[in-house]
Amino acid sequence: MPKNIFIEDIMVRDVACATLPGSRDEVLKILKNKHISGVPVLKDSKVVGIVTRTNLLQNPEEEQLALLMTREPITISPGSDLQTASRLLLQHGIRRLPVVDNGKLVGLVTVADVVGAIADMNIDTPIKDYVEKEVVAIYNETPLPVVARIMELASVKAVPVLDASLELVGIISDRDIISASIIEDSVEMSDMSSGQDDDAWTWESMRDTMSIYYSVSRIKVPNLIGNDIMIKEPITATYIASISDCARKMKRNRIDQIPIINSNRKLQGLLRDHDLLKPLIES
Incomplete structure (x- = not known):
């Protein structure tokens, strides 16, 4: 089995990214248009997170990218080999590794990239x-x-x-x-009382209330x-x-x-x- 395949040989160099501050809608547009499952998140040109389809589906009402993303992602250097990338992807149960050189994002290697290399290896072991x-x-x-x-x-x-x-x-x-999925916007209401529970002069039936209306945006399946x-x-x-x-x-x-x-x-x-x-x- 080849031992001399390095990350710089198989990584994607033109990487789609999201930047902080950013929104869920921007990420959703990138994922749909690029037909990809996740992107690195940058701040001041440094990788600070990863945001994926799973993050969006698990947090359908969250709009802020900083709260959606997974922070401190596992990264790899362009000089690392295929076995190192495979070990990291399996050990951490992740699908992509930002490739970082001297603190700068230079590429991205995914499970699909590693599978593409395996396709050329002629490994005849049954599955x-x-x-x-x-x-x-x-x-x-x-x-x-x-x-x-x-x-x-x-x-x-x-x-x-x-x-x-x-x-x-x-x-x-x-x-x-x-x-x-689609982005669905709605208006919801919350009733807030001007009285307090420990106020002896405030009766539940007479308590003044104030209604607050606020917009909610969520991903709808x-x-x-x-x-x-x-x-x-x-x-x-x-x-x-x-x-x-x-x-x-x-x-x-x-x-x-x-x-x-x-x-x-x-x-x-x-x-x-x-x-x-x-x-x-x-x-």
């Missing part, structure tokens, strides 16, 4: 030992807000979709949910069903497929996971892009 067999799957007529909540509770970024006969008919990722937005006829594989074969499928189709099925199209497990990194750090 069977790396497939996740405990998989959260949903019924194709499940309401989309319920799908989003299931994914949040299960801490997964994609779910296979099954029909009534338990056959695999699609897959839904957080990318699909974000693409379908539309009232669709899984079948409406799922990727139909997803790319699949079987247990005997090799590591590099699956990496090539992910790279070619720009996907992060592959459902594993048997000859009857029954779901057996899910191979995530993170799983393909494991052979690199085992060698």
Whole structure:
């Protein structure tokens, strides 16, 4: 297995970024337009955070970028090797590493970039030992807000979709949910009393109240069903497929996971892009 692949060889150099102060709407626009799942956050040209689709979905009412982002992100240098990047991505359960040289952002390396390198390595080890067999799957007529909540509770970024006969008919990722989501503005009211609870002269029925109206902006998952937005006829594989074969499928189709099925199209497990990194750090 090659040992001389360095981060500067595979990193993305033209990096989409968000800057402080910034807003959720600006980030959402970048993610949708660039078809990416997260961006570094800069302040005075230094990396101070990472903001992802997960941050947006878990905090639908938060608008300030500084409160949405994950602070003090793990970074890597351009001279580090592929194994070091794989170890960091797996150890911290993250999808991207800002590449920093002398305190300056010079690139970004993602799980997809590492998978792209694996695709060229011709690793013929079967995927069977790396497939996740405990998989959260949903019924194709499940309401989309319920799908989003299931994914949040299960801490997964994609779910296979099954029909009534338990056959695999699609897959839904957080990318699909974000693409379908909208920003919803509303006005809410809060009643505030001018009396105090410990004021003996203030009766509940006579207490003066003051109504405060304020605007709320939140990300809303539309009232669709899984079948409406799922990727139909997803790319699949079987247990005997090799590591590099699956990496090539992910790279070619720009996907992060592959459902594993048997000859009857029954779901057996899910191979995530993170799983393909494991052979690199085992060698």
